[in-house]
Amino acid sequence: MAHPYSQDLRLRTLYLITSGMSISKVSRTLDISKTTLYKWRHQLESIGSTLPMSSPPPPQPSQIKDLNKFQKFVDA
Template sequence: MATAYSEDLRKRTLALINSGKTISEVSRLLNLSRPTIYRWKLQLETTGSTTPRSKNPPPYPSKIKDWQKFKEFVDQNGDRTTEEMARLWGGCSRHAISRGLKKLGYTRKKKR
């Protein structure tokens, strides 16, 4: 997986452009693509920063709010599929139910 360019390189690149060099010259000098330099320039203009963006998406808010009630629901309906549980719980998908089960520590493995 590719890593982000350092903030130092980004600042030096934009400093060269501000000193009067063209983007094509800086591109050839530092061996960077022109679209990358344009993207850094736009990022500096819009956010005021040249720091690389985070690769992790923001956390997804859970549709399950009352975890004690959900635990009781799971204990009563543990033999059902996640799709059936989602239908019974209402207002969420089977994926949300699956994430909730994982958060509570329930697995799909059968206990003997």
């Protein structure tokens, strides 16, 4: 998994956008996708922060709870 961009970079990038530089130009200049820049801008406007959002925990592997029932299913 990729590491999140630093908070400093996020803030400097949003400063460029709010200062009038287009998202397309910022994207090309800093090699950050436009989708990411729109997400950061929306996040700043909606919750007032650009800190990386926490990811949901990875799914846990399924466990067989009834081995006899599973064996009947496999044998069928």
